[in-house]
Amino acid sequence: xxxxxxxxxxxxxxxxxxxxxxxxxxxxxxxxxxxxxxxxxxxxxxxxxxxxxxxxxxxxxxxx
Numbered sequence: 001x002x003x004x005x006x007x008x009x010x011x012x013x014x015x016x017x018x019x020x021x022x023x024x025x026x027x028x029x030x031x032x033x034x035x036x037x038x039x040x041x042x043x044x045x046x047x048x049x050x051x052x053x054x055x056x057x058x059x060x061x062x063x064x
Contacts, residue, residue, distance in 0.1 A: 006049035011039075013046035 004015035011032075013019045018031040019039065034043055 004050060004053060006046045006053070008042070008046065011042050011046060013043065013050065015050055019043060019046075 006013050010023050020028045
């Protein structure tokens with residue numbers, strides 16, 4: 001199963017919506033509550049990055 005994610009220097013957002021603060025939680029054990037207002041801009045920015053990714057990464061695309 002392909003796992004899609006986008007990150008910046010501090011946060012990592014997975015395609016399924018889990019968001020982690022990598023400074024505070026390097027092991028990604030405690031996803032952040034996406035309803036926290038101070039995370040709205042970060043979430044939107046990382047969601048835009050996820051949306052800009054191709055559906056299938058080129059290096060994983062099947063050659064037929």
